[in-house]
Amino acid sequence: MAGIRTDLAIEAREFYSRQENREDIPGVEMDVDKKEDYTVTRVKVVEEVGARIIGKPLGNYITIEAPKLRDNDKDLNDKVGRALAEEVARVTNLNDQSVIMVVGLGNWNVTPDALGPRTVEHLLVTRHMKEYMPDQIDEGVRSVCAVAPGVLGITGIETSEIIRGIVEKVKPDLVIAIDALASRKMERISTTIQIADTGINPGSGVGNNRKELSQESMGIPVIAIGVPTVVDAATMASDTIDMVIDSLINGSAKGGEFYHMLKNMEKTEKYKLINEVISPYIGNLMVTPKEIDRLIDDIAVIIANGLNAALHPSINEENMDMYLN
Numbered sequence: 001m002a003g004i005r006t007d008l009a010i011e012a013r014e015f016y017s018r019q020e021n022r023e024d025i026p027g028v029e030m031d032v033d034k035k036e037d038y039t040v041t042r043v044k045v046v047e048e049v050g051a052r053i054i055g056k057p058l059g060n061y062i063t064i065e066a067p068k069l070r071d072n073d074k075d076l077n078d079k080v081g082r083a084l085a086e087e088v089a090r091v092t093n094l095n096d097q098s099v100i101m102v103v104g105l106g107n108w109n110v111t112p113d114a115l116g117p118r119t120v121e122h123l124l125v126t127r128h129m130k131e132y133m134p135d136q137i138d139e140g141v142r143s144v145c146a147v148a149p150g151v152l153g154i155t156g157i158e159t160s161e162i163i164r165g166i167v168e169k170v171k172p173d174l175v176i177a178i179d180a181l182a183s184r185k186m187e188r189i190s191t192t193i194q195i196a197d198t199g200i201n202p203g204s205g206v207g208n209n210r211k212e213l214s215q216e217s218m219g220i221p222v223i224a225i226g227v228p229t230v231v232d233a234a235t236m237a238s239d240t241i242d243m244v245i246d247s248l249i250n251g252s253a254k255g256g257e258f259y260h261m262l263k264n265m266e267k268t269e270k271y272k273l274i275n276e277v278i279s280p281y282i283g284n285l286m287v288t289p290k291e292i293d294r295l296i297d298d299i300a301v302i303i304a305n306g307l308n309a310a311l312h313p314s315i316n317e318e319n320m321d322m323y324l325n
Contacts, residue, residue, distance in 0.1 A: 140314025
């Protein structure tokens with residue numbers, strides 16, 4: 001996995017499968033549930049050998065893929081929101097007394113990194129209501145608080161330190177961290193949602209690792225929800241070259257031996273070579289769609305709606321206004 005920039009477990013698994021030309025991966029289980037408009041893929045890393053192969057800790061990684069999510073179709077958005085709620089419920093163990101803290105990771109000044117803070121804006125927070133007016137709160141409405149702590153460059157404080165300090169004061173039963181991710185494929189930008197029960201390393205997909213948010217560092221379970229918003233330019237170039245080489249091999253007898261030599265070149269070596277060419281001129285370049293402002297706003301609402309449904313089972317569209325107002 002060296003040199004392969006992705007935060008998605010499904011892509012890490014795909015990369016290994018292509019490299020080794022095999023579907024099964026030791027220590028990794030996978031289940032695919034295809035729906036009409038979206039697909040839910042559940043990857044479970046059950047042994048250390050699998051964790052080493054795909055570079056992900058032991059745990060569950062659930063991916064919801066909806067290729068038409070960029071179209072902002074309300075019916076599809078609702079379906080994906082409900083699917084998100086179901087999968088969050090699947091990996092959590094909550095009751096009416098549970099206290100949940102949602103953390104919107106990222107830099108609100110940088111659009112591709114603003115998913116976490118934008119999602120927090122649409123969340124239904126109720127901890128203050130449960131504390132000051134508990135008699136007016138229905139059953140099935142849990143205590144939820146939320147925070148967007150910013151990034152090290154804004155606050156001068158490691159994000160994990162801020163969150164740990166709040167956790168020690170508020171004492172939630174669960175942390176849900178929302179963050180922007182990096183993908184290998186442009187088609188997964190804003191069309192894929194990953195849920196992981198292993199926590200998160202903010203910035204890992206773009207080579208800017210911060211201190212992890214996990215059960216080990218926080219002392220309580222941490223669920224991570226992320227959406228790819230950027231793709232590494234060198235990875236895109238490497239994949240594009242592979243496509244061109246395949247086309248040349250299939251379409252030209254002349255020079256075939258040279259093309260085969262390029263095709264058989266190690267993927268990681270090819271990536272390093274391209275990165276060496278790009279880096280001196282433009283540094284660590286990440287690519288994002290030109291309509292990323294709208295995409296971030298749309299997906300933030302979908303995630304928030306899914307979390308509202310998962311964390312507050314008794315709340316629906318009819319009675320939500322009472323809590324929001």
